[in-house]
Amino acid sequence: MEVKQNDLSLQEKLNILADAAKYDVACTSSGVDRRGKKGSLGNSLSAGICHSFSADGRCISLLKILLSNDCVYDCKYCINRVSNDTVRATFTPEEICTLVTEFYRRNYIEGLFLSSGVVKNPAYTAELMYRTIFLLRTRYHFNGYVHVKAIPNAPAELIQELGYLADRMSINLELPTGESLRRLAPHKSPSSILRPIAQIQSGIENYRLSIGKERKMERHRTNRYLSGTIFDTAANPQLNSRETAGLLPPHTETPARIPPARGSGSGPLPAVREGKPFVPAGQSTQMIVGAARETDFQLLTASQYMYQIYDLKRVFYSAYIPLNEDPALPSADTAPPLLREHRLYQADWLLRYYGFQASDLLSEDRPSFNVLLDPKCDWALRHLELFPVEISRADYSQLLKVPGIGVKSAMRIVSSRRTAPLSFEHLKRMGVVLKRAKYFITCGGKMMYRIPIEENFITRQLVGEDRKTAWELEHPDSYRQLSLFDDFHFHVQPQPDDLMKSATGQL
Amino acid sequence: MTVFTCEDSPDAMLTCIYDAWDSRLGHRNIRLMLEPLYETELFCSYRHIDADSEKAGKVVRSIQKKISPGAWRMVYRCAMSSNPEKLEIIYRFLLYGFAYGSPALQMLQEPAVAAFFELDRRTGNEAHRFMEFIRFVSFPGDVLVSHISPKSDVLTLTAPYFSDRLPSEHWIIIDDTRRTAAVHPRDGEFYLTRLSQEEFDRLSAPAREDDPYPDLWKGFFRYISIKARENKRCQRGFLPLWMRKHVTEFEP
Structure with a gap:
C-alpha cells in the first residue's frame, strides 16, 4: 500500500514526527552565548532555557522533530525501523522553517532539534537536513539555537557544512x-x-x-x-x-x-x-x-x-x-x-x-550502582577514612566529596568562611543538605550529633532517607491520598459468627 | 522606634533608605516599611517619605561605588520582589555593605546578608522562569502580546532579554496584576508604561481565530511526552500550577 504524503496536514505531520523524535533525550539549548541582532530573530544564552515541561517531566527547550521517519534502516529498538508498519511522513524544508520561526516568535521554543530517519540513503538525508538549516539561517534569518543530528555514514563534506550552521551536533x-x-x-x-x-x-x-x-x-x-x-x-x-x-x-x-x-575521495576538506x-x-x-x-x-x-x-x-x-x-x-x-x-x-x-x-x-x-544509595553516598561510605571533614579548613575539592554538598554550596562555604566561622545552622541556610552531610562533616571540631563513624550505622541511616526518593522514581504518580471513607474497601463483610455474637449479645 | 514608610517603587524606596540613614536616630531605633500599612503600632512614630530622584540617585551611586555594581543589581532585584519586608531586608544588608564593602556579599553567616541573598535569589529565579514561560499571542498588525501575572515585578527584569531576543518584532508584555506593560516597537528600544482600562481590555481580547500555531504547538506538546515515563509531579516541580495561567499549552 502506498501512503500519499499529500494527505497529511501540517498538524498531522508535526504530531507524527514529534512522536517519532521523542525518544531522543538531548533537548538542551546550552553552551553558546550569542546576542541578538537587528533584522534577525533570536539569541542564545549559554545557560540554556527550558520553555516548557511535558507530562513526563522532561524539559522542552527545542522543537524536537524528525525531518522524516521514512527510514531504510532496521535498528531493532527503534520505532521507525523499516520493518515497522507506521505512518510515514516527511517535512519539506520550508515547513520546518516556518514552524521554527513562528514558534520561536511566540516564545514556545529556544530553537530547533533536527534529527531524521535515513531517507533513501545517508547522503540524501544529510543533504535535506543541510538544505533545511541553510534556509533557516539565511532566508528566515534565524539566529537562535540549532541542534542537528549527524547521520552516520553521511559524506564528510555535508557534516562539515552542517557544522558551520549548527550550534550543537550529535x-x-x-x-x-x-x-x-x-x-x-x-x-x-x-x-x-x-x-x-x-x-x-x-x-x-x-x-x-x-x-x-x-x-x-x-x-x-x-x-x-x-x-x-x-x-x-x-x-x-x-x-x-x-x-x-x-x-x-x-x-x-x-x-x-x-x-x-x-x-x-574528493580531496582534503577546506581549511x-x-x-x-x-x-x-x-x-x-x-x-x-x-x-x-x-x-x-x-x-x-x-x-x-x-x-x-x-x-x-x-x-x-x-x-x-x-x-x-x-x-x-x-x-x-x-x-x-x-x-x-x-x-x-x-x-x-x-x-x-x-x-x-x-x-x-x-x-x-561491582559493575552496578547501588539501588538504595546515590553514587556519591555510596563512594563516601566506602571511604570513611577520609571523613569527617572539617568545614572551616577543608579545601574545595574535599568539600565537594561530602554527600549533601554540591558545587554551589561548596563555593559558598569557601567564600563565606573567610570572615567568620560557620555553624550547622549557617550551612543549612546556604543550601547544604544536612540530612546527608551531617554524617560526614564537623563544624568547629564538633559533629552535629553524636554520630559513630561506622559504615553499617551510617548506611542504615542514609538508606532510610533515600529509599523514599528511589521508590518515587520507580513508581511515578502511583501514590494516593489515604481516605478515611470507603475508598480502599476496608469494609469487611460480617462473618457468620459475628452475626451469632450479635444475636447472643456477646458483642 | 521610628518607622520610615514609602510607596512601593524603586525611587521611593531608595529615598526612604537615604532619609532613614540620614536621620541619625541609630540603626537600632528605626525600621523601614512599605505602604500601605495595615496595622500601626502604638509606640512608634511614622514618617512618610516621598520619592526624590536626586536622593535615590545618590544611593545608587554609593552602592555601586562602595559595595559593587553587582550589589546594586541585587538590590534592584530585591526591590522588585513581592516580599512585604523587602525594604527592611535591603536596609539591613546595606548596613553591612557600607561597613565592609564588596566582601559583605560573601558574609552569608550574618542573618541580614543571608536574608538579602535569599530574597535576591528568589526574585531572580522567578524572573528567569518568566523568561521561559512567557507566551506571546499574535495580534492583528503583527504585534505579539503576552500577559503574565507574576508575584514579583519581573517586567523590568525580563524585558531586556526579550528586546535582545526579538529585536525586529513589535511586542508587548503586560503584567496583569500591576497593569504595567513593556512595549517594544520594531527595531527600537522598549519602554515601560501604565495601561488604562480601555487599553487593557483591548489587549486582553482572545487570540486570533485564524492563527494555526497555538494549536500546532499544543499538538506537539501532547505528542512529545512519553507515556511510559509520565510523571506529573516532576512536571509540577518545574512548572508550578500558578505559572500556567497564561501558558498556551495548558489552556483548556
Whole structure:
C-alpha cells in the first residue's frame, strides 16, 4: 500500500514526527552565548532555557522533530525501523522553517532539534537536513539555537557544512559495545559512528584555535580548583585497555583518535573558515540504558572515554522503553529502568563537576550502582577514612566529596568562611543538605550529633532517607491520598459468627 | 522606634533608605516599611517619605561605588520582589555593605546578608522562569502580546532579554496584576508604561481565530511526552500550577 504524503496536514505531520523524535533525550539549548541582532530573530544564552515541561517531566527547550521517519534502516529498538508498519511522513524544508520561526516568535521554543530517519540513503538525508538549516539561517534569518543530528555514514563534506550552521551536533552512540551494536543496529558500525564524531571534534578544535581559545572545550569553572578530574590532561591516567575491553572503539590499544574522514575521495576538506563558528556549543551523544547487557560500569566508562578522547560536551542516557517485539530485545512488558538512568546521570555529574573518575565509583567487581544509595553516598561510605571533614579548613575539592554538598554550596562555604566561622545552622541556610552531610562533616571540631563513624550505622541511616526518593522514581504518580471513607474497601463483610455474637449479645 | 514608610517603587524606596540613614536616630531605633500599612503600632512614630530622584540617585551611586555594581543589581532585584519586608531586608544588608564593602556579599553567616541573598535569589529565579514561560499571542498588525501575572515585578527584569531576543518584532508584555506593560516597537528600544482600562481590555481580547500555531504547538506538546515515563509531579516541580495561567499549552 502506498501512503500519499499529500494527505497529511501540517498538524498531522508535526504530531507524527514529534512522536517519532521523542525518544531522543538531548533537548538542551546550552553552551553558546550569542546576542541578538537587528533584522534577525533570536539569541542564545549559554545557560540554556527550558520553555516548557511535558507530562513526563522532561524539559522542552527545542522543537524536537524528525525531518522524516521514512527510514531504510532496521535498528531493532527503534520505532521507525523499516520493518515497522507506521505512518510515514516527511517535512519539506520550508515547513520546518516556518514552524521554527513562528514558534520561536511566540516564545514556545529556544530553537530547533533536527534529527531524521535515513531517507533513501545517508547522503540524501544529510543533504535535506543541510538544505533545511541553510534556509533557516539565511532566508528566515534565524539566529537562535540549532541542534542537528549527524547521520552516520553521511559524506564528510555535508557534516562539515552542517557544522558551520549548527550550534550543537550529535551522533548517538546508542550502544557502547561493538557486539551489541552489531546485534541490535546491524546497519551501523562503531567506525561509522565514531568517524563523524572525530571529524566534528577536529572541526571544533580548528575553530577554537583560530579564535585564540584552547583546543579543548571549556568545562565548568569550578573544575580549575580540582585536581585529577577527567578533563585534566596532565594528571590523566589513560583508561587502561582492560577497563575499556569490548567497548567502542574497536581498537582500544591506540587511544589516538581515528583520523577524520577525508571527504569520500574528493580531496582534503577546506581549511577552517576565518572566525566562522563551527559547532560552538560542542557535541553530545546518547546511550540506551537497558537494551543490551551492558553494565553501569561499562556505560560510565564509555562516557568518560567519550569526554576524554572526543571532548564531548554531554553524554545523555535514555532508559530503554520497549517499542518493538524482537527476540534480541528485552520483553515488551519491561518497565523502563528509570532509577538506573537516574543513577547514571548522578554519576555523570560526578565526573564532570566533582572530580570523580568512573573507576572511583564502580569497578569490574561491582559493575552496578547501588539501588538504595546515590553514587556519591555510596563512594563516601566506602571511604570513611577520609571523613569527617572539617568545614572551616577543608579545601574545595574535599568539600565537594561530602554527600549533601554540591558545587554551589561548596563555593559558598569557601567564600563565606573567610570572615567568620560557620555553624550547622549557617550551612543549612546556604543550601547544604544536612540530612546527608551531617554524617560526614564537623563544624568547629564538633559533629552535629553524636554520630559513630561506622559504615553499617551510617548506611542504615542514609538508606532510610533515600529509599523514599528511589521508590518515587520507580513508581511515578502511583501514590494516593489515604481516605478515611470507603475508598480502599476496608469494609469487611460480617462473618457468620459475628452475626451469632450479635444475636447472643456477646458483642 | 521610628518607622520610615514609602510607596512601593524603586525611587521611593531608595529615598526612604537615604532619609532613614540620614536621620541619625541609630540603626537600632528605626525600621523601614512599605505602604500601605495595615496595622500601626502604638509606640512608634511614622514618617512618610516621598520619592526624590536626586536622593535615590545618590544611593545608587554609593552602592555601586562602595559595595559593587553587582550589589546594586541585587538590590534592584530585591526591590522588585513581592516580599512585604523587602525594604527592611535591603536596609539591613546595606548596613553591612557600607561597613565592609564588596566582601559583605560573601558574609552569608550574618542573618541580614543571608536574608538579602535569599530574597535576591528568589526574585531572580522567578524572573528567569518568566523568561521561559512567557507566551506571546499574535495580534492583528503583527504585534505579539503576552500577559503574565507574576508575584514579583519581573517586567523590568525580563524585558531586556526579550528586546535582545526579538529585536525586529513589535511586542508587548503586560503584567496583569500591576497593569504595567513593556512595549517594544520594531527595531527600537522598549519602554515601560501604565495601561488604562480601555487599553487593557483591548489587549486582553482572545487570540486570533485564524492563527494555526497555538494549536500546532499544543499538538506537539501532547505528542512529545512519553507515556511510559509520565510523571506529573516532576512536571509540577518545574512548572508550578500558578505559572500556567497564561501558558498556551495548558489552556483548556
